[in-house]
Amino acid sequence: MRTSVVWGIVILTFVLLAGIGYGSLAFMMRKSEGMGAIPPETVADYVHAIIEANRTVYATEIVDKLQEKGIAEAAEHWRRENALPLPAQFLIETGRLVAEKGNGVKYRLASLTPIYVWNAPATDFERKGLEAIAKDPSKPYTGFVHIGRERYFQAIYPDIAVAQACAACHNAHPNSPRRDFKLNDVMGGVVITIPMGQ
Template structure:
């Protein structure tokens, strides 16, 4: 049961919840309109999906890819740069995709000592970030100015590559980051204080779609490579050679790693 569940997407689970167990049609419709989750819970779920995605991208694509000679660069979109997006820019790509879609979910990666000055926390978020640095606990608050429910989660130096790249970067504002440091925080925002199942699934799906969008942009860049050896795109990963997974294979791995936790949450509150 456990392994089957792991392979189901959150969406499939909702479908199963709604379609089995002899729940009458009408009741199902009502249930999907009911407020099922507090905004804090939903932002926590999507932040977890983000942790898994980010770690997978950083370690299995960027980390292992570099060993195969693949390049990752902040100027990856430039025509003369044959490289993929750095982890922070992968996240920015996800945020941009979400913003273009219909779900009012905001995502931002900031820090107190950023490489890019545009990523420096300001005002209330800067204040809360000093607390996050102390205990690594998430912060939830209502941003009166923007009228948005806001959650901030610590972004940790989880791999040696985070530390070396940031410390050595020509634009860095801090060069003594250490493994395990709180390097920044992801800030998530949503306008309503509670969400229905449908809205919750829409949030999770818009995040997943964002990862596929930015990953596909990377694969498109590769098509235009002239000087570099193009990786073969299929079901293999860079750990095995000059390969990259297809967007489907990438997303499938994210889901296997993360959805089980998300689903336990969805199921627990459906009881």
């Protein structure tokens, strides 16, 4: 009788320990899967890095060089004039192609004082974000939004007047509502949208 009680305890303990062991393994696996999923902030940082690198190389290695050599000019009405798109328009155009893919990832340039209304904030979230990055350009303004039934992560990165030409061209543009841009001012933002499912 006594031995069977001892065996009973031994078996029960074994079953319990095995259960706890399996449970924590399953938990750890789920946790590591979760950790493997890249947070949307990081995805937005990746996308932003690519957009900015492409725009910079386009501006400095293509537009600047072709203009210096007198081969081609960048001009706002590049389609009509058979010219090169301005770097801002290069970003806007590639963003348009990305949106056409229809997988939910989007990006655009926006500003509180845009040359064109289509670059104005489209939502309250975008307006708040553009205001926030104008005050503190050290980090993007981020958050989750709903468009229809879909949930999206949005990140708005400051777009800075890195060259005098940025400020000069905007200040002189007949459509521009703002004419006092200076070097290093926040001129607007790059709005990146990433789908999060329903």
